[in-house]
Amino acid sequence: MKATFGATKGIIPPLVLGLVTLLLWQLAVVGFDIKPFVLPSPTAIGGQFFENLPTVWSNSLVTGFNSLVGVAVGAVLGILLAVIASLVRTIDELSSAVVAAAMVLPIVALAPVLYGMFSASQQTARQLVASLAVFVPVYVNTLKGLRQVRPVHRDLMRAHAATTWQTIGTVTLPTGLPFIFTGVRIASSLAVIAAVIAEYFGGPIGGLGKSITTAAAGSNYPLAWAYVLGSIILGLVFYLAVLAVERWVLRNRGS
Amino acid sequence: MTGQDGISTVQDSKTDQKTDAAHAADAPAVAAVNVGKVFDGKRGAQVVALEDINLTVARGEFVSLIGPSGCGKSTLMRLIADLDQPTSGELTVFGKSAQQARLDQDYGIAFQQAGLLPWRTVRQNIELPLQLHKVGKAERTERSTELLKLVGLTDFGDNFPDQLSGGMQQRVAIARALAESPNLLLMDEPFGALDEMTREHMQGELAHICAETGAAVVFVTHSIPEAVFLADRVVVLSPRPGRIRAIVDVKFSGSVERTEHLRESDVFFSSVSEVREHLHGSADANPLGVDN
Ligand SMILES: Nc1ncnc2c1ncn2[C@@H]1O[C@H](COP(=O)(O)OP(=O)(O)O)[C@@H](O)[C@H]1O
Ligand SMILES: [Mg+2]
Numbered sequence: 033m034k035a036t037f038g039a040t041k042g043i044i045p046p047l048v049l050g051l052v053t054l055l056l057w058q059l060a061v062v063g064f065d066i067k068p069f070v071l072p073s074p075t076a077i078g079g080q081f082f083e084n085l086p087t088v089w090s091n092s093l094v095t096g097f098n099s100l101v102g103v104a105v106g107a108v109l110g111i112l113l114a115v116i117a118s119l120v121r122t123i124d125e126l127s128s129a130v131v132a133a134a135m136v137l138p139i140v141a142l143a144p145v146l147y148g149m150f151s152a153s154q155q156t157a158r159q160l161v162a163s164l165a166v167f168v169p170v171y172v173n174t175l176k177g178l179r180q181v182r183p184v185h186r187d188l189m190r191a192h193a194a195t196t197w198q199t200i201g202t203v204t205l206p207t208g209l210p211f212i213f214t215g216v217r218i219a220s221s222l223a224v225i226a227a228v229i230a231e232y233f234g235g236p237i238g239g240l241g242k243s244i245t246t247a248a249a250g251s252n253y254p255l256a257w258a259y260v261l262g263s264i265i266l267g268l269v270f271y272l273a274v275l276a277v278e279r280w281v282l283r284n285r286g287s
Numbered sequence: 288m289t290g291q292d293g294i295s296t297v298q299d300s301k302t303d304q305k306t307d308a309a310h311a312a313d314a315p316a317v318a319a320v321n322v323g324k325v326f327d328g329k330r331g332a333q334v335v336a337l338e339d340i341n342l343t344v345a346r347g348e349f350v351s352l353i354g355p356s357g358c359g360k361s362t363l364m365r366l367i368a369d370l371d372q373p374t375s376g377e378l379t380v381f382g383k384s385a386q387q388a389r390l391d392q393d394y395g396i397a398f399q400q401a402g403l404l405p406w407r408t409v410r411q412n413i414e415l416p417l418q419l420h421k422v423g424k425a426e427r428t429e430r431s432t433e434l435l436k437l438v439g440l441t442d443f444g445d446n447f448p449d450q451l452s453g454g455m456q457q458r459v460a461i462a463r464a465l466a467e468s469p470n471l472l473l474m475d476e477p478f479g480a481l482d483e484m485t486r487e488h489m490q491g492e493l494a495h496i497c498a499e500t501g502a503a504v505v506f507v508t509h510s511i512p513e514a515v516f517l518a519d520r521v522v523v524l525s526p527r528p529g530r531i532r533a534i535v536d537v538k539f540s541g542s543v544e545r546t547e548h549l550r551e552s553d554v555f556f557s558s559v560s561e562v563r564e565h566l567h568g569s570a571d572a573n574p575l576g577v578d579n
Contacts, residue, residue: 184402187370191396192416193389202415206406285406286447 072254080258087243088262094239095227096266098155102162102223103270107216109163110170115200117171118178131172139164140226143233158230158239165226166219170212177211178204206285213278220270228263240266314382316471316503317344317367322376324362335528336362340376342522342531346470349497349504351514351521353562359529360507361399364475367505368396380471392420394471395464395502399479401456403448409459410435410444416466434462437496454485461493465500472497472504478513487547490516494545511566515558516545523565533565 054074060066061073068076081088117124139161146157181204189199205212231241240263247256322340325333336359344350352360365371366378369389380388388394395416403412411418413431422430435441438458448456457477464472477493478486494517497504508514514521515537525532537558539549549555 182402184398184400185404187365187368187398188396188402188415189419190370191368191389191394192419193392194419198419202419203404206404209406286408286449 069251069253072257076254077257077261080254081261084255084258088240088258091238091240091243091259092262092266094155095224095231095241095263096269098158098227098230098239099162099220099223099266099270101159102166102227103216103220105159105163106166106219106223107170110167110215110219111174111212113167114171114174114178115205117175118204119196124175127171131168134164134168135172139168140229140233143230147234152234153236155236158227158235161230162223162227165222166216169219169222170215173211173215173218174208177208177215180211181207210282213274213282217271217274217278220274221267224263224267224270313346314379315343316346316348316381317342317505318379318382319343319363319367320377322363322366322373322378324359324366324371325374337366337373338528338530340529340531342534344471344503344505346503347501349506349517349519351518352505352507352524353509353511353514353521353566354524354529354532355526355566356509358524358526360509360524361475362529363524364473364505364507368394368473388471392416392467393469394473395467395469396473397457397460397464397475397477399476401448401453401460403456403459403463405448408445408447409440409451412448412459413462413466415463420467430466431462434465437465438462438492454481454489457481457489458492461496465496468500468502470502472502472506474504475507476509477506478508486510486513487550491545491547493517498545511559511562512550512555515555515562516550521558521562523562525568532568535561535565 057071058074061071066073113123113127117127142164143157143161146160150156150160185203185207186199189203194202228239228241228244231239232245235242240259244256244259244263247253247259319340319342322337322342323335324337325335328334340363342350352363354360362371366373367380367385369385372385378385381393383391383393403409404415407415410428410431413434414427417427417430431444432441435444438461440455440458440462443451443455448459451459457480461474461477464474478489481489490513497517504517506514506517515535518537521535521537522531523533523535524530535558537554539545539552539554
């Protein structure tokens with residue numbers, strides 16, 4: 033009850049801010065007579081968005097699927113490797129350097145290289161970029177979560193002669209679960225961003241990123257912006273979906 | 288080396304094994320001989336937590352460990368539980384190494400913190416040891432129902448731990464420790480965080496449970512009345528390094544059952560003052576006389 037109330041309350045300020053921004057934006061474009069290639073008005077973007085809803089939708093499906101593959105593959109690998117790293121100190125130490133590098137490297141920068149590695153007509157490179165973007169925050173957060181195990185729980189498992197895998201399943205992963213969710217939640221919108229931007233660098237036709245570049249190249253800026261709007265919505269959907277699952281799972285298990 | 292020597296060695300080891308097996312059947316619950324524990328502290332500094340601990344806990348016996356904080360009570364309990372290893376001396380549990388006893392699940396344990404898993408219901412927490420040892424679901428449910436009743440939490444099986452008071456959580460932890468009907472119970476200040484009223488109530492319940500199950504108990508506490516009320520023997524430890532300063536026999540006459548009226552008895556008061564004298568190391572207490 034409290035959480036739901038808190039969540040609704042938390043949504044109001046950004047909503048107001050968003051609406052005010054849109055209003056000022058509209059007024060500025062009309063008032064200062066700003067040209068569409070500089071900045072189209074929100075109503076023009078909205079108009080294009082609804083006019084091209086079918087294509088925005090079909091392109092969202094392409095990008096959305098790539099992002100989904102990225103979230104699934106990246107999250108599974110991130111969690112798995114974090115579990116292994118929490119067991120084997122050397123892997124932990126080795127990986128921390130790689131992860132530190134991955135954190136400063138914009139992963140989409142790998143897209144052109146990856147396009148060269150896979151057939152240009154396939155989505156593989158894009159999905160790989162999304163997976164990598166997801167992997168890093170999931171791995172980092174999971175590893176942090178797995179280290180939160182309370183000493184009394186560790187003693188308890190040892191006292192009951194639990195095997196390593198029993199300990200991981202009954203104590204370590206459940207303890208880390210809130211952290212794992214935080215990682216996946218952050219990663220979910222990163223997956224969409226990575227999938228969209230990866231499309232800028234090549235690959236097959238289709239996808240929101242490709243559509244943005246195509247529309248912009250044809251000087252159809254309101255349409256380009258409509259695809260940007262589609263990307264924002266897609267990212268939001270991913271984020272909210274993970275948030276919903278997170279809330280549901282954590283509430284149903286009592287804490 | 289002659290052949291005869293070889294033969295006699297073989298024979299020796301055979302008889303050794305036999306006597307070992309014979310020992311194991313009636314070996315005491317805990318036997319500590321000259322046990323010591325030194326922790327490696329920061330920058331090479333060493334902490335002597337325990338020194339020369341000689342203690343035997345018979346099967347079915349209730350032994351309280353008492354002493355000022357930091358004297359090594361928890362450490363001794365952790366050694367028995369094989370959560371830490373002694374740095375000197377020899378420690379056996381039911382005639383086996385502490386490690387073997389742990390692997391055989393010969394003891395149940397309750398910590399100062401209840402240590403329940405917050406994402407499991409009360410019932411699931413109680414069933415944890417059974418689940419870890421692959422006991423079937425039907426049998427688990429039956430056992431946890433029994434235990435919920437034993438600790439008076441029948442209506443709370445489906446609650447999560449954070450919906451329970453501290454005293455109730457501790458009762459869940461005790462039920463969990465009892466889940467596999469161990470012959471040895473290790474308890475580290477399990478009532479430490481409770482208020483006096485709940486505490487006395489829980490002591491009564493624990494005494495009742497122990498009388499019913501016949502398990503040996505090693506019970507760590509820093510409350511003198513608690514130690515005396517529950518125990519057959521109270522082991523008084525000295526401040527660092529932890530050594531056994533005295534062992535006080537608590538002889539409640541006749542009935543063994545511990546009920547509230549015992550707290551008013553003369554034996555209770557005299558035992559309390561005896562323990563207190565040893566604990567404060569007063570002149571009339573003989574520090575080594577009772578040892579061993
Ligand atoms: N893991 C450890 N590392 C270093 N010193 C420890 C460790 N555990 C306990 N000690 C030290 O050993 C002594 C006994 O501790 P403990 O057994 O917890 O005392 P008690 O339970 O009687 O209060 C204390 O001085 C404590 O600081
Ligand atoms: Mg202690």
